[in-house]
Amino acid sequence: GENVEQHPSTLSVQEGDSAVIKCTYSDSASNYFPWYKQELGKGPQLIIDIRSNVGEKKDQRIAVTLNKTAKHFSLHITETQPEDSAVYFCAGTGRRALTFGSGTRLQVQP
Amino acid sequence: GAGVSQSPSNKVTEKGKDVELRCDPISGHTALYWYRQSLGQGLEFLIYFQGNSAPDKSGLPSDRFSAERTGGSVSTLTIQRTQQEDSAVYLCASSLDDGSPLHFGNGTRLTVT
Numbered sequence A: 001g002e003n004v005e006q007h008p009s010t011l012s013v014q015e016g017d018s019a020v021i022k023c024t025y026s027d028s029a030s031n032y033f034p035w036y037k038q039e040l041g042k043g044p045q046l047i048i049d050i051r052s053n054v055g056e057k058k059d060q061r062i063a064v065t066l067n068k069t070a071k072h073f074s075l076h077i078t079e080t081q082p083e084d085s086a087v088y089f090c091a092g093t094g095r096r097a098l099t100f101g102s103g104t105r106l107q108v109q110p
Numbered sequence B: 001g002a003g004v005s006q007s008p009s010n011k012v013t014e015k016g017k018d019v020e021l022r023c024d025p026i027s028g029h030t031a032l033y034w035y036r037q038s039l040g041q042g043l044e045f046l047i048y049f050q051g052n053s054a055p056d057k058s059g060l061p062s063d064r065f066s067a068e069r070t071g072g073s074v075s076t077l078t079i080q081r082t083q084q085e086d087s088a089v090y091l092c093a094s095s096l097d098d099g100s101p102l103h104f105g106n107g108t109r110l111t112v113t
Helices: none
Strands: A004-007 A010-014 A019-025 A032-038 A045-051 A056-059 A062-067 A072-077 A086-093 A098-100 A104-109 B005-007 B010-013 B019-024 B031-037 B043-050 B065-069 B075-079 B088-095 B108-112
Touching: A004 A086, A010 A019, A019 A086, A019 A104, A032 A062, A032 A098, A045 A056, A045 A062, A072 A086, A098 B043, B005 B088, B010 B019, B019 B088, B019 B108, B031 B075, B043 B065, B043 B075, B075 B088
Parallel strands: A010 A104, B010 B108
Antiparallel strands: A004 A019, A019 A072, A032 A045, A032 A086, A056 A062, A062 A072, A086 A098, A086 A104, B005 B019, B019 B075, B031 B043, B031 B088, B065 B075, B088 B108
16 A cells, blocks of 8 residues: 655744655555645644646645655745644545655744 | 534543544535544544445454444444553544545544543
């Protein structure tokens, strides 16, 4: 089945700096890669996703890049703000259900 | 409501007791998922329902765990003879169909004492 690895596990940046979180996947047949943000006491919320027919997708300060050959994808957050502080999860399609990475705790220092 | 609703939000139970966790998906969503999240950990897949197809139970950790989805809507996750290692947040998600984005509820925090 699919295996998704995510790093770093924790990331601390200064407000206004960029943050990058990276994931690798094992199943070359995977074709859908979402990113979720989870705040304390809440369920994960979808922030951006990408399908395998494109290499990059951008939504305001958030972007995701996908390298199918290397089987890795990354989340980029620019001009970070304190409200970006949360745990971020990447995921990839498994057989029928998403397989999630282990999460990155992002802390934006004001 | 517009989102996925889970109840109860918190559940404390004694070791050995059975518990039932409920999930109300978004209306019209045909796919429903259960995941488990242990403290500070990622999301572990448990079970997946899609329409009238047989559920994918490949993630259930033991035969103490079972789930039903009645009428293609509400789902119940049942844990029998709970153990301390079952303590976790149980998350439910639904999607419009297979391959669409997942929408999560806020979970049920289960504590087994």
